[in-house]
Amino acid sequence: MATLLAQRKHWLISMTVVCLVLGGMLGVQVHTQQARGLTEVGRQTGALVARLTEAEAQLDKQREEIDRLRGLLAEYEHEAASEKGLVRLMTEELRNARIALGLLPVKGSGVVLELADSTMMAGNEFGGQDVYVIHDFDLVQIANELWAAGAEAISINGQRLIGGSAITCSARLIKVNDVTISGPFTFNAIGDKKNLMSALNIRDGVLDRLRVLQFQVKLTPQDGIIVPPIAVPPKYEHAQPVQKEDKQ
Amino acid sequence: MIALPLCALIIGFLAVYMFLPAVPPRWADYVAIAILAGLDALVGALRNWLERRFDEAIFVSGFFANMILAALLAYFGDKLGVDLYLAVVVALGIRIFNNLGRTRALFVTARVEAKRARTATAPQ
Numbered sequence: 001m002a003t004l005l006a007q008r009k010h011w012l013i014s015m016t017v018v019c020l021v022l023g024g025m026l027g028v029q030v031h032t033q034q035a036r037g038l039t040e041v042g043r044q045t046g047a048l049v050a051r052l053t054e055a056e057a058q059l060d061k062q063r064e065e066i067d068r069l070r071g072l073l074a075e076y077e078h079e080a081a082s083e084k085g086l087v088r089l090m091t092e093e094l095r096n097a098r099i100a101l102g103l104l105p106v107k108g109s110g111v112v113l114e115l116a117d118s119t120m121m122a123g124n125e126f127g128g129q130d131v132y133v134i135h136d137f138d139l140v141q142i143a144n145e146l147w148a149a150g151a152e153a154i155s156i157n158g159q160r161l162i163g164g165s166a167i168t169c170s171a172r173l174i175k176v177n178d179v180t181i182s183g184p185f186t187f188n189a190i191g192d193k194k195n196l197m198s199a200l201n202i203r204d205g206v207l208d209r210l211r212v213l214q215f216q217v218k219l220t221p222q223d224g225i226i227v228p229p230i231a232v233p234p235k236y237e238h239a240q241p242v243q244k245e246d247k248q
Numbered sequence: 249m250i251a252l253p254l255c256a257l258i259i260g261f262l263a264v265y266m267f268l269p270a271v272p273p274r275w276a277d278y279v280a281i282a283i284l285a286g287l288d289a290l291v292g293a294l295r296n297w298l299e300r301r302f303d304e305a306i307f308v309s310g311f312f313a314n315m316i317l318a319a320l321l322a323y324f325g326d327k328l329g330v331d332l333y334l335a336v337v338v339a340l341g342i343r344i345f346n347n348l349g350r351t352r353a354l355f356v357t358a359r360v361e362a363k364r365a366r367t368a369t370a371p372q
Contacts (some may be wrong), residue, residue, distance in 0.1 A: 012252055014308045016291075019253040021311075022286045023260025028271055029279045030261075117327035 048245035063231075070103075098151070102162035102230040106153045108190040109223040111197055113142065116184035116216035132213060134183055136169035139176075141206045142187060143167065149199030153227040155179040160230040177230065184216070191220040276324075277333060278319040284340045285318035286311055291347040298354040 081091045098104045118132035141160055146154050154161040160175040166177070173180045187194055200207050200219055207217055252365060289311040296302040318336050325332025 011302075011304050014304050015253045016256040018286070018290065018308065018311050020256040020260040021284065022290065023257040023262075024264040025262030025279055025283050025315075026257075027261040028268065029276065029283055031265050031268070032273060032276045032279065035273070107290065161367040 009059055048108045085190045092222065100163075101233060102153070102160040103233055105226060105229045106190060107224060107226045108152070109193055110151065110190035110221070110225045111193060111200070112187070112220050112222050112225060113187040113189070113200065114184060114216075114218040115142075115187070115210070118210075118213050118215045120214045132215075134174075134185060134210075134215065136167050136174050138210065139174065139185060140167045142200070144200075145199050145206055146187065146189045146191070146196060149191065151189040151196060153190045155188045155189075157186055158228055160228055162230050162234070164234045165230075176234070179231070188225050188227050190225055200226055270345045278322055281322045281333065281336055281340075282315040283318045284337065284344075285314040288344050288347070289314055291351070293342050295347045295351045295354070298351060298358070 012170065027086050038150070077094065080087050095104075099106055115138075117134055120132050126195060143156070152212060156176050159165075159181060161176070161180055166175075168175050174182070199205075200210075207219065210217055211225060289307065293302060293307045293311070296307070319339065322333040322336055325335070
């Protein structure tokens with residue numbers, strides 16, 4: 001009995017030592033992992049956040065500068081417009097060109113289209129999840145439909161569509177004017193309300209196709225829709241106006 | 249009886265966690281492997297004890313030797329550019345799981361047998 005007890009005690013001691021070591025190693029590991037999490041990920045995200053805020057602050061500053069310069073320009077134009085004759089005509093022309101280029105915020109009646117992914121999920125009767133999300137080509141089709149119906153200004157989620165606007169998709173992100181936007185999508189389109197409504201609601205048209213798949217589509221005619229200006233106007237580096245002597 | 253090792257586990261954890269600095273991050277993987285090996289030895293010991301073939305010398309030597317060997321294996325794997333780390337994790341993981349399952353089975357069998365013995369000796 002005594003030997004058994006001694007053996008047992010011995011066993012207990014070794015078990016205790018082993019557990020002490022194991023506990024210590026667990027302590028090391030937990031400590032290290034926490035330190036690692038703090039240093040690597042923490043530093044990285046910290047740096048990224050700092051850079052992001054910096055970039056955003058810079059962007060805000062530049063936006064302010066753009067606003068200031070545009071205000072100045074508007075003032076000059078206003079002054080010029082109050083004069084008569086050629087200058088006035090030119091100012092008018094300039095204004096129209098600006099609207100066409102999307103450099104001015106514009107306001108008017110038209111339609112607002114709100115669009116969100118389908119409430120249906122993959123595994124329903126049609127293929128994969130891809131079928132139930134809004135793609136770049138859906139937006140392209142809607143924009144085309146709106147232009148064709150005589151829309152004068154269109155924006156998607158605040159991004160003005162102009163002649164050089166591209167709606168693209170890379171890595172499941174939709175980009176308009178090189179700015180990433182995500183659903184739900186809102187089209188603001190200024191133009192003849194009736195025309196725009198009927199163009200979008202045309203039978204077997206783009207909205208019909210989306211409605212069948214239970215996409216959340218909300219189309220409303222509205223007055224006083226504001227379409228913002230384009231953030232970065234296009235540059236013309238390669239294209240030059242054709243001179244008379246160029247033509248053969 | 250079980251309280252002493254349990255206390256030692258907690259004390260060891262707290263002592264190192266509170267008073268010792270963290271090891272360099274590149275060691276973390278090897279420490280993790282060593283812990284896994286230690287855990288394996290512990291679970292193995294539990295199983296052996298239930299099977300009444302627990303040997304203290306084997307347990308203690310196995311505990312330390314396996315820890316060191318597992319970490320060394322992972323280290324050499326890294327040096328050779330082979331993910332031996334994963335092999336060790338998988339092997340130890342499977343062993344721990346098997347031993348735990350076997351331990352549970354032994355417990356249940358012991359219970360059932362005890363119950364049967366009790367009903368058999370009970371007066372009719």
